[in-house]
Amino acid sequence: GAGVSQSPSNKVTEKGKDVELRCDPISGHTALYWYRQSLGQGLEFLIYFQGNSAPDKSGLPSDRFSAERTGGSVSTLTIQRTQQEDSAVYLCASSLEWGKGQPQHFGDGTRLSIL
Amino acid sequence: QQPVQSPQAVILREGEDAVINCSSSKALYSVHWYRQKHGEAPVFLMILLKGGEQKGHEKISASFNEKKQQSSLYLTASQLSYSGTYFCGTLPQTGANNLFFGTGTRLTVIP
Numbered sequence: 001g002a003g004v005s006q007s008p009s010n011k012v013t014e015k016g017k018d019v020e021l022r023c024d025p026i027s028g029h030t031a032l033y034w035y036r037q038s039l040g041q042g043l044e045f046l047i048y049f050q051g052n053s054a055p056d057k058s059g060l061p062s063d064r065f066s067a068e069r070t071g072g073s074v075s076t077l078t079i080q081r082t083q084q085e086d087s088a089v090y091l092c093a094s095s096l097e098w099g100k101g102q103p104q105h106f107g108d109g110t111r112l113s114i115l
Numbered sequence: 116q117q118p119v120q121s122p123q124a125v126i127l128r129e130g131e132d133a134v135i136n137c138s139s140s141k142a143l144y145s146v147h148w149y150r151q152k153h154g155e156a157p158v159f160l161m162i163l164l165k166g167g168e169q170k171g172h173e174k175i176s177a178s179f180n181e182k183k184q185q186s187s188l189y190l191t192a193s194q195l196s197y198s199g200t201y202f203c204g205t206l207p208q209t210g211a212n213n214l215f216f217g218t219g220t221r222l223t224v225i226p
Contacts, residue, residue, distance in 0.1 A: 044216075
């Protein structure tokens with residue numbers, strides 16, 4: 001497809017389990033971003049990747065969160081030992097390149113619910 | 116570094132105008148505006164780069180006052196389709212390379 005694709009669209013899991021969220025950016029986009037949006041809140045930056053450079057992990061809330069991007073394309077956000085406060089919509093976005101004037105295009109997100 | 120948006124919510128009748136403000140405590144390189152409808156992904160509206168420019172997209176326009184670190188989004192002759200939550204994302208001139216988003220302004224347009 002032409003847009004950013006995220007999977008799964010919904011994930012329900014028990015507290016303490018690990019989860020993996022996937023993001024497939026727009027073809028040709030070198031920059032990829034992960035955000036978290038809690039109910040009724042704004043977007044909280046988590047991490048971004050630019051090409052093959054080391055990612056900016058400054059927004060990751062704890063060491064239970066990690067992300068990787070293979071081959072400069074698909075990215076996976078992993079949350080280990082999930083907690084109830086991890087429940088949120090996780091949004092991925094991509095842009096043509098990292099640049100201060102580049103718009104970010106968002107996927108539909110993964111709604112994560114921790115029981 | 117999160118910007119402050121105001122108002123938090125606004126209700127308009129079709130055809131009325133609205134202004135949404137975004138203010139940062141940091142010197143900014145750019146301001147991004149997005150609109151998000153309930154249950155959907157945020158959609159890009161426009162970017163304003165430092166230089167005090169103003170941009171427009173149909174009846175939605177925005178300005179960026181670099182010196183005041185403020186941006187305003189102007190919606191004129193509002194339509195029902197304008198309803199949603201509007202977020203500004205700010206990119207600081209120095210330091211972080213990621214956007215910091217405000218908590219949003221919920222806009223509801225009624226017939």
